[in-house]
Amino acid sequence: MKTKRVAVVTEAGNGLGKTFANILLNHEYEVILAASKKSFENLSQEGGALHDYKLFKTDFTSLESLTELKSLITSKFGKLDLLINNAEIANGFGQKIEQIRIEDVKQVYETNLFAVIRIIQLFKPLLEKSDAPSIINMTSALGDIDKMTDENFCYANYCMTAYATSKAALNMFTHLQCKEFKPSKINIQNFDPVALKNCTHNSVSIKDGIKDDFIALIK
Numbered sequence: 315m316k317t318k319r320v321a322v323v324t325e326a327g328n329g330l331g332k333t334f335a336n337i338l339l340n341h342e343y344e345v346i347l348a349a350s351k352k353s354f355e356n357l358s359q360e361g362g363a364l365h366d367y368k369l370f371k372t373d374f375t376s377l378e379s380l381t382e383l384k385s386l387i388t389s390k391f392g393k394l395d396l397l398i399n400n401a402e403i404a405n406g407f408g409q410k411i412e413q414i415r416i417e418d419v420k421q422v423y424e425t426n427l428f429a430v431i432r433i434i435q436l437f438k439p440l441l442e443k444s445d446a447p448s449i450i451n452m453t454s455a456l457g458d459i460d461k462m463t464d465e466n467f468c469y470a471n472y473c474m475t476a477y478a479t480s481k482a483a484l485n486m487f488t489h490l491q492c493k494e495f496k497p498s499k500i501n502i503q504n505f506d507p508v509a510l511k512n513c514t515h516n517s518v519s520i521k522d523g524i525k526d527d528f529i530a531l532i533k
């Protein structure tokens with residue numbers, strides 16, 4: 315019997331993470347939800363619906379907590395096929411330079427960038443046990459310099475300094491890892507889950523075209 319592919323989704327207690335997790339379940343994945351705080355509480359209360367997932371309380375800003383998650387995956391599955399870095403902090407909308415608090419920026423970077431680097435460093439050996447390992451880093455058009463410098467782009471003037479710069483840094487990190495991982499079998503890419511061609515998107519669901527793109531990535 316073919317063994318199922320194993321996926322970890324960070325923070326899928328609400329928002330798009332949950333949508334990704336459900337798509338994975340429908341595509342024969344074992345889905346591990348690594349969640350903390352409100353997300354974990356929400357998921358813990360879901361009871362029945364959760365039977366299909368494996369839920370682990372994980373603080374992915376903590377090396378200790380991630381190491382615990384890694385041990386659990388190692389003992390239960392012995393490999394990891396897909397890692398989806400989905401958790402985010404998005405704050406600081408419309409702040410002027412005088413209003414930016416460095417502590418807030420650091421907090422955003424801790425989740426949106428440093429946690430991603432940390433989890434990839436730690437889980438690389440587990441991913442290497444897969445026949446076709448893959449990493450998807452959830453990004454945003456707000457961190458895409460080409461889009462943001464195009465005055466016709468509907469969010470060109472949408473200023474969220476901490477969030478946008480953290481996603482821009484994530485984009486470059488993914489690009490550099492892509493080069494490093496190219497000779498190996500680990501596939502790594504960014505994925506923007508929301509089509510921002512106009513400003514009328516629903517931020518808690520992904521549209522069909524985007525959903526198809528996501529499905530193409532996980533196959």
Ligand SMILES: NC(=O)c1ccc[n+]([C@@H]2O[C@H](COP(=O)([O-])OP(=O)(O)OC[C@H]3O[C@@H](n4cnc5c(N)ncnc54)[C@H](OP(=O)(O)O)[C@@H]3O)[C@@H](O)[C@H]2O)c1
Pocket residue numbers: 325326327328329330331350351352353354373374375399400401402403425452453454455506507508516517518
């Ligand atoms: N929604 C959009 O319009 C949109 C557009 C473009 C890109 N994206 C990207 O898509 C991904 C999902 O977006 P979303 O809108 O679904 O996000 P969301 O609803 O804000 O969910 C993000 C999750 O991250 C968790 N989180 C935040 N700070 C954390 C921390 N310090 N430690 C641990 N967990 C933390 C939150 O958990 P708690 O609730 O427990 O705090 C939450 O469950 C993100 O990477 C985002 O950048 C979203």
